[in-house]
Structures are given as structure tokens and as C-alpha cells.
Amino acid sequence: MYFLFKKNKVLATIAFPTNYNPKDAKLDLKEREFTAIENEYFTIRQNALQRIKTDTIFKFYQNTNFNIVPLIQKNIKKVYVLTGHSQNNVVLFGNDYLITFNNKNEIKNVERLHKNMIVQNIHDEKVGKTVGGVHSHIIEKWLTITPTDICTLMLYQHITNWESYTVVSKKYVSIWNSNNNLMIMKAENFRNMAGSILKNKDNTEGSKEKTE
Template sequence: MKQILTVLAVLFIFPAAGQNPDKLSKEISEEGIALYQSEMTSWNGTDIFIEHYKNRDNIGGYFSYLDEGTPKCIFFSKSQKVIGTICFPANYNPKDAKLDLVERDFTPKETEYFTIRQNALKRMQNDSIFKIYKDTNLNIIPLIRNKIKKVYVLTAASTGNTVIFGNDYLITFDNKDQVKHVEKLHNSMIVQKINDETIGHTVSGMHSHVIENWQTITPTDICTLMLYQKFTGWENYTTISKKFVSIWNSDNNLVIMKTEDFKGMTENILKNKKPKPEPEKKEK
């Protein structure tokens, strides 16, 4: 299976480079990368802030965003004041981050992120669609792109050696920043081990999608794969549904094709790999 996915990735990625990329693939990739940028900023920003800020009881929450290309992680107090600003270079290297612990008000842009984050949190606390499982946390990721406001909710493992897909949600808002719609992106939670007791270190993974509106790989899948790439070393990851097969590889390239086309190509590859029969030998 690994060989099949590698061959298909080569076949589909390079022809697409010479043409206009598929709209769906492009949109999902960009959204997933934007989520990754936000969550990576939060991961590193949290470590830095907690190390230097000692009044833990005053912390009300955090969020991250791009400020004219600069990744920023913002921590705010329970009285809704910014109490920590961590700015990162483009490579997100914590060693090059700049920390500012001066208390201040939100900027207008930060107010937008804060508002949808808090409105999402209120919905999460009062809507039974949201589930929390043992040894996991729900991460809130506000995202504003192309003037569209969303909040993604991801499930993160609080234990090592696991990568979690699923139990994720998308919250959208109206023009008054009120929750308009809440939906699940996966039907369940999928836990994949990085090192499996029976097969050792895994090199790839796969799961299926059954929700009708999310038949392709999701932006949250891409975000998770990018966040954990340095731990997993996975060469590729595949999602399968009745309509689409999506392949994300370690070079951050996404291939999406119809499931029927994937099956046809797989059959052809396997057929071509079969050894040719030796010519019949005649008795002398």
C-alpha cells in the first residue's frame, strides 16, 4: 500500500504543477496550513509565557494570529486585558521569539479574534455536540481569512506516543460575530500510535470519512499532520470516503481524487507489477 500511495503522489502532484491546481485541494491546503500556523504559534507561545509569567490565577486564555505576516500569541487576563504578547519569526523558532509582558488593551484586530473565541467558548459550554475524552483537551483556534470568521476546535492528546484525528468541530459566525452554525468534521475520534507495540514505528496512516459534508481530508487533519510531523516522520497520510481519496505527504502536498479513479489506478499499478509469465518450453 505504501508503494501505491508513493507512485500516485508522483503521478498526480507533478502534472498539477503545470496546470491550475484543483480548487478544492487548494482551499483545504491553505486552510489547514493557516490552522497549523496558528496552533504552532500557540504551542510555542504557551511554553514561553508560562515560563515567565507567574500569576497563573490571572490568566483568562490565549489565541494566536498573523499580524501583517508576524505570528503572534496573545495571553489575556480574566479582566480582558492583554498580559502577554509573544512574537515569532517565520520559522517559529522559540529562541528567536520576543516576549512582552506589559499589560495593555486589545488592538481592534485582536478584539475580533477575542470576540469570536469567547462566543465559541460559550457555545462549547452549552452545546452537547462537543465531547471531551479522557487524556485529551479541546483546543480553540479562531481564524479570520478573507473576512470570514471561524473557530475550529481540535482534540489534542495529553499523553505521548499518540496522534488524534477527529472529535473536531467547525463554528461559523454571522456578521455580528454571533454563532451561526456548529458542525462536526469527523464522526468519531481516531487515535493512532506513533510507535505501535506490534509493528514498531509507523511510517504512514489512514482513516475513513463518513460525514457527507466532509468527504475529503479536513483542514484539521492537515493541521494535525503538520504539527506532529517532527514526531511521526510519516511519509504520507490518506483519508478515504465513498467519494474521495485524499493523500497528504511529508512535503505538504495534497492530492485529492475520486475514489473510483483511485481504485482504477491502484488496480492498474498492481496489474503492471505482476511478473510476466515465462514463455512455454517445448519438449525436445
Template structure:
């Protein structure tokens, strides 16, 4: 009976742990895709604005958010909305709706604008933020229910480079005041992707060492989705002392497992490959 109870509790623990990892996978995937959708609107929105708006020196900044459709908002130095670009779900620039009429921020847009500007002020005055040559910061405000955040990603200003790390998360309270600032990676990870041809690499990997971010981050997922066409990566893996996270670019899902289990699988596959190679060598020597 004692053995049965011990086995039952062990099995229950495994099931609970699997459920927790599945929930963690779903949560980080959802947040990463939200970041991606916002950044896609910003990427295309900037290009469309340059084609349709002549007084670029009047631009004070921009941000994107998800309404019924993704929208990219450009505001003037007088803090008035001067361009609203709305996108279809496939982000086809040909089908984007461009509105260049000047107007005030909506109440929702006021919140996005406020936390973006406060995040920018902290970036310019807080030593936690590091700057690197040939890079720039991209600010991505995300508001969901009672959650207000600004993610700060580092993007490359040169071609054929993908950057992970040097990213940050600022959380805000209901008064739009900064509650916390944290790093999502300890440093910066730079991947050169050659000539950018699709299929150049099957996958990539980097490690996580910060205790609060042992799993793949939403910023990792956002970057992977933005650059997938350029890298050709089918999967990407992040590894920490606690978790191994595998991102699948075809399904757009993260799978998180314990690192110890990941290593067991990797070692098994390595041994399997060695046996296969040895057999081929033996067969060729016959």
C-alpha cells in the same frame, strides 16, 4: 458530428472537474496551513510564557493569530492582554519576541477574543461536542476578510499518540454571533506512533463519512504538519465515497481525486506488485 459533440462535452466535463478538484485542493491546503501556523504559535508560545511569566494562575486564556508575523496572545482573568509573543516565520523560540506589558486588546484582537470565548461557551453547553479521556480541546480562531471561524481540534494529553477527528467548525457572522456548528469527522481516530522515531511509518489513512466533508479537512492537514517530525509519515490519505485525498508532507500540498479513480490506480498497482512477486518466485524456482 453527434459523436464528436458528445466526446467534446465529455472532455470539457473532465477538464472542469479537474479544475474544481484542483481549486478544492488549494483551498483546503491554504486553510490547513493557516491552522498549523496558528497552532505552532500557541504550542511554542505556551512554553515560552512558562519560562518568562511567574503568575500563571493569573492566565485566563490565550489565542494566536497571524499579523505581519505569528503572534500568541495571553490574557488575564480580567480580560487584559498580559503577554504578547511574536515569532519569526521559522518559529524558532530563540528568536521570539516576548512582551509582558499589560494592555488592552487591539480591535483585531477583540474580534479574535470574542469569537474564541463564544466558541468556548458553546463547547461547555452544547451536546454536539464530545469529550474523551486523555484529550483536550484546542480552539483555533481564524479571521479572513469577511470570514470568521473557530476550529476545535482534539489533542492528546499523552505521548506517542496522534488524534484525528472529534473536531468541529463554528462559523460566525459580522456581529460575532454563532451562525453554524458542524462536525468535521463522525468520530475520533487514534494513531499510536510507537516510540515517535522519525521514519517509523511511511504513511497512514482514515476514512471520511460525513457528506459535507468528503475531502481531507483543514484540521487533518494541521495535525499532519504539527506531528510530521514525530510520525515520519511521507504521505497520508483520507478516503470517502466521493473523494480520495493524499497529503504530501514534503511539498505540504493536498491532492484530491475521485475515489473511483483512486481505486483504479490502487488495483493497478496491486496487480503490478502481484505480477512482480510471481516473476520473482518463478525465477527463484528455475
């Protein structure tokens, strides 16, 4: 659901179905006051916006903009800040943040989810159309794929058509696929599995050579 608002009043409401197809969206132009939960969302979003303007932890890059995503689940209030862009053939990861709030809608903490911004091309000059990608995580608290990574992958899936995407850290390997399935395993187990696959492949190829 998306709101157009002014002076703490809702001017219009656009409700999207689960398929997010704009053709199936419903528009309500009735002006009204915020509901209690809408006011909560509005407040934490505005507080996050003010913090973004003043806190030097937030980095601004040319041809990019911040997308502010407020969430309230079971009285836990948070805002994710993702970096969007205006360029074609590019998917951005990183330069994203998590802002958490107390029950008074005051900011408790601001943290980065990635150390740097990661730029990945959809079409590569050397390999052509890409079918997936990989990047690494080094921040100790965020060693698996982040909610913002998954959000970005889902948002651009209709453009990238990536079959899978992998996030690697010193402890974990996270593999997301285009069916929105996610597998997270310990890095050691992943290395052992990959080693076994390569070993079996070598043995199979060796057997074929002997037969021929």
C-alpha cells in the same frame, strides 16, 4: 502570534517566526488595549468557549482537552475546535468541530467534522515504527481531508516523521505527504490507478519468472 490577556487587555505578546522555533520568538511585556482585529479574535474565541460548555454536540474524553483556533479571513469568521491529548505515542484525529459566526460575532452554526475520534499509534507493537496512516470520512459535507486533519499532521510531523497520510471516503481519496503537498482525486480514479499498478507489477513478476 500569541497573547496573554486579562480583562480584555493584552499583558504580553509573543511573536513567533515562520519556523515556529521558540528560541527565535520575540517577547513584548508591554500592557496595552486590544487592537480592533485582536478584539474580534478574542470575542469569537470567548463565544466559542461558552458554546463548548453548554452544547451537547461537544464530546469530552478522558486525558484530552480542546484546542480552540479562531480564524478571520476576508471577513469570514470561524473557530476550529481540535482535540488534544496528554499521552505519548498517540495521534488523535476526529472529535473536532467547526463553529461559524455572523458579522456581529454571533454563532451561526456548529458542526462535527468527523463522526468519531480516531486514535493512531506512532509506534505499533506489531509493525514497529509506522511510516503513515489512513482513516475514513463518512460525513457527507466532509468527504475530503479536513483542515483539522492537516493541522494535526503538521503539528505532530516532527514526532511521527510520517512520509504520507491518506483519507478515504466513498467519493474521494486525499493523500498528504511530509512536504505538505496534498493530492485529492476521485475514489474511482484512485481505484483504477491502483489496479493498473498492481496489474503491471504482476506482469513484471510473471516475465521475470519466465526468464529465470
